[in-house]
Amino acid sequence: MSMLSIFQVSSSAISAQSQRLNVVASNLANADAVAGPDGQAYKARQVMFQSIPMGSDATVGVQVSDIVQSNEPSRKNHQPSHPSADAQGMVTYSNVNPIEEMVNMISASRAYQNNVEVMNTAKTLLLKTLQMGQ
Template identity: 75%
Template structure:
């Protein structure tokens, strides 16, 4: 594994974590969303990662294999005065848990920062190596 492979691994991780942050942002934006006229509410989405092994055609590292919807049931609250209430007086809302999403966001942000730091450290080491050869 060469020093340059570090950039492939960390770069793929940064890209994957950026996509994870976008999904978390979408979940948080729809945390209080009410089901539309079709009765379907917003379902939380989660990013599923997969590793890309060394020697494969793609660059070594990590990538997003898919974004899957949560299988948790949608929240139903009793509010007969709400304009979106069904005939029984219940309002269907998204199944997003804002606390879990905030934890997910912090985790993704830290992973993103750590991988940027890995690339900066590798760059510094390569520059020091070049300076030794002068």
């Protein structure tokens, strides 16, 4: 693996984790959303990753292959006085689990930070290699 491949692989991972963080932020923003007029509540979304070849030297990067909706059922609470309550007094909320989303956010943030550190280390090694030739 060449040194330039390290930058390609890490940048692909940074891009993928950035998309993951955006999806987590969207999920958290809609954690307490109620169903709209159509009766459908916000569904949590999850990012699916896929490995991709990065060049002729058998390096593999990552990309977002899809963003899928969760199949978990929506939360229902009995609140007859709520304006969005149905005939039985039930209010449908999104199926976002804020605790799981916070764990996802921390995981994505750490992965992002780790890949930035890989790039910084590779940059430092390249600079030291150039200084050896002086």
